[in-house]
Amino acid sequence: MSGKRSIFEEVASPEVAAQNTPAKGVIDRGRGGARRGIRIWLMILFALVFIMIAVGGLTRLTDSGLSITEWKPFTGAMPPLTQAHWEEEFAKYQAIDQFRIMNQWMDLSDFKAIYWWEWGHRQLGRVIGLVWAVGFGYFAVRRQVPVGWGKRLWLVGLLGGAQGAIGWWMVASGVTQGEGATSVASYRLATHLGLAFIILGFLTWYILLLGRTERDLMQARRSKEAKLFGLSTGLLHFAFLQILIGALVAGIDAGRSYTDWPMMGGQWFPPNAFPVEPMWRNIFESPGLVQFIHRIAGYLLAAFGVVVWLRGRRSAHRRTRFAFNAVFAALALQIALGIITVLYGAPWQVAILHQGLAVILWVLILRARFLTAYPIQSSIREG
Incomplete structure (x- = not known):
């Protein structure tokens, strides 16, 4: 019969304890x-x-x-x-x-x-x-x-x-x-x-x-910000729609059809917006109408972007908040660059910058959306 042991005594040798210790990184391995x-x-x-x-x-x-x-x-x-x-x-x-x-x-x-x-x-x-x-x-x-x-x-x-x-x-x-x-x-x-x-x-x-590791992603998923994820998904889809409309603008050089802003040819709605028959083809082939749709979609995207940004600022995670600040900054710059593109008649130097910034905005929205699905926990010191 073994003698009495101190409550502070190790119950197993270091070798046995090492064998019984779960291996780290099993999921990732x-x-x-x-x-x-x-x-x-x-x-x-x-x-x-x-x-x-x-x-x-x-x-x-x-x-x-x-x-x-x-x-x-x-x-x-x-x-x-x-x-x-x-x-x-x-x-x-x-x-x-x-x-x-x-x-x-x-x-x-x-x-x-x-x-x-x-x-x-x-x-x-x-x-x-x-x-x-x-x-x-x-x-x-x-x-x-x-x-x-x-x-x-x-x-x-x-x-x-x-x-x-x-x-x-x-x-x-x-x-x-x-x-x-x-x-x-x-x-x-x-x-x-x-x-x-x-x-x-x-x-x-x-x-x-x-x-990020599989372990990190599995843990982060438990803190998913579902509402903000849904809003950022909507913003992603809206931005994609605007990109497609922008391609229609480029396809028929509609960016050079009206070079005044915020008016179009001195009117809020462009004159001669439906020159093509049948009428539905004007959505693709009327420079004035296509540019008008691109402008209106841009205003709506900007408004929705502000809503998403304000919600993103209330995220509990510092890096997520920063990601949505970056999205808002890129969106504001893209809108300004779009206006400049119109006012100068879409010169290729400005037009290609406008397209390139669309790519950057697209990636930033995706990154912000990703961080709502897999937040990175901030320390107390980081806020």
Whole structure:
């Protein structure tokens, strides 16, 4: 029979105690994979998609999008290398309506300038596809894809492939002969840009998820601010709608139709807003009406943004409050830049800044929304 023990005496040796101590990070170990490596890979894709949106915007602003009249996903990666090849490409462009109606003044050197913009845009799309395929293949072969992430990473690749097909669907609407089209269909341009923002949105969300451990996310989810999450989701959808309307504006150069503000042609409602028959087509093809809708949607987005910001300021979490302050600042700057774009007749330098800031605003809204779903706890000292 063992003797009496002190209440302060250890009941087991250090070795036994170590064996009975639960291992740390069991949840993360089982679901981790190469989280850091995949996050870096997705960040590279994010940067490439951001550049792609900017290059696409410049391609549109320089009227370069129809300079390549064919879709050759593989052989089209090689640009013309000889004088004969250049003249062949130029002859194809000369056969479409845009050249006959708008650009008969062009010679071969002028054509090369717009050709390189479109070729660069398509080439960047190929680079993005290659980076996705190589990255996904690398992590899949090494079995380093975290549990539950395979479908998510496949989704990014599938959306990227669909984007290439939609890009040609868009270009095909402007590569016409005898139909009088001098640009792509605005609704197809909106579809193309909208999908780019969706891809960027998924990349942003996945990068944010991979930036924290599974244990941290599970714990943070218990403190989810449901009402603020719902409001930020609404703001995200509203901003996306405004981005699509902005693409319609860009598609028909509606930003240059009325250059006064807050009036339009000296009136609150633009004159001659319904010049096209049937009437419903004016939503896509009337410059005055499309710009008016973009302006009204901007005012409503600003008002709703203030509501969400005021609610976000009352969050119990310091970083969440800061995230909504950043959203409000970007939204205010975007509205001011939109007004400047109108007043100066949408010069390409200002217009591309307007589009770039839309991307930043989109990402900031996503980050604020993420923090309402997975708040970061603040210490008492941090407030």
